[in-house]
Structure formats: structure tokens, C-alpha cells
Amino acid sequence: MRLSLLLSLAFCSALLAQEVDGKKVFETHCWGCHHQTAVAFGPPFSEIADKRTKDEIKAYVISPESMYKAFGYKRTVMTQFDLSDNELDLISDYILTYKGKK
Numbered sequence: 001m002r003l004s005l006l007l008s009l010a011f012c013s014a015l016l017a018q019e020v021d022g023k024k025v026f027e028t029h030c031w032g033c034h035h036q037t038a039v040a041f042g043p044p045f046s047e048i049a050d051k052r053t054k055d056e057i058k059a060y061v062i063s064p065e066s067m068y069k070a071f072g073y074k075r076t077v078m079t080q081f082d083l084s085d086n087e088l089d090l091i092s093d094y095i096l097t098y099k100g101k102k
């Protein structure tokens with residue numbers, strides 16, 4: 001009983017920490033063009049999370065240039081980033097936390 005409580009606390013704080021780090025990647029690299037739930041220069045994260053998988057999000061961030069056609073865009077104006085695997089993981093998870101949030 002006490003152990004499961006401890007485990008779920010540890011799990012929650014791991015989730016929280018991850019969200020905070022993903023948020024940092026967002027604020028550093030994406031914030032000028034994307035907003036979590038509102039349309040900015042680019043589509044909102046809530047919309048992206050509703051239609052893409054984690055792998056699709058990662059692939060787009062790695063190379064918008066080679067993905068934009070498959071995603072239905074006529075051209076891409078998004079910056080090409082050089083993020084680490086960890087940053088990519090964090091930002092994709094962060095975007096997916098907005099699934100279903102309008």
C-alpha cells in the first residue's frame with residue numbers, strides 16, 4: 001500500500017519534470033511561431049497532437065523540408081532545427097500533452 005503510493009508519487013513527479021523540460025524546448029525554439037492552443041504563425045500544438053503520432057512530430061521537426069508534402073502543405077516556412085534526441089523526445093511528448101485540449 002505504502003509502496004504503491006510512493007511509486008505513483010515518483011511517477012507523477014517524473015511526468016511533471018518531463019513536461020517542464022519539454023516546455024523549455026518549446027520556449028527556446030518554437031514559441032515565436034507556435035502556441036499551445038491558439039493558431040499562431042504555425043498550427044497550435046493541440047491541433048498537431050490531435051492528428052499526428054509522436055514519430056510524425058519528430059520527423060517533421062527533424063526535417064520540415066522533407067516532410068511538408070506528406071503533411072499536406074504546399075511549402076514550408078518552418079525553421080530547420082538541430083535538436084538532440086532527448087530534446088526531440090521532450091518536445092514531442094510536450095506537444096502530445098495538448099491532445100484533446102482546445
Ligand code: HEC
Binds near residue numbers: 025029043056064091
Ligand atoms: C519560423 C516559425 C516556426 C518555428 C520557429 C517553428 N515552427 Fe513548426 N511550423 C511552422 C509553420 C508555419 C508550420 C506549417 C507548415 C510549414 O510551414 O512547415 C509548422 C508546422 C509544424 C508541424 C507540423 C504540423 C502538422 O500539420 O502536424 C510540427 C509538428 C511543428 N511545426 C513543430 C514545431 C516544433 C516542435 C518547433 C520547435 C522545435 C517548431 N515547430 C518551430 C512554423 C514554425
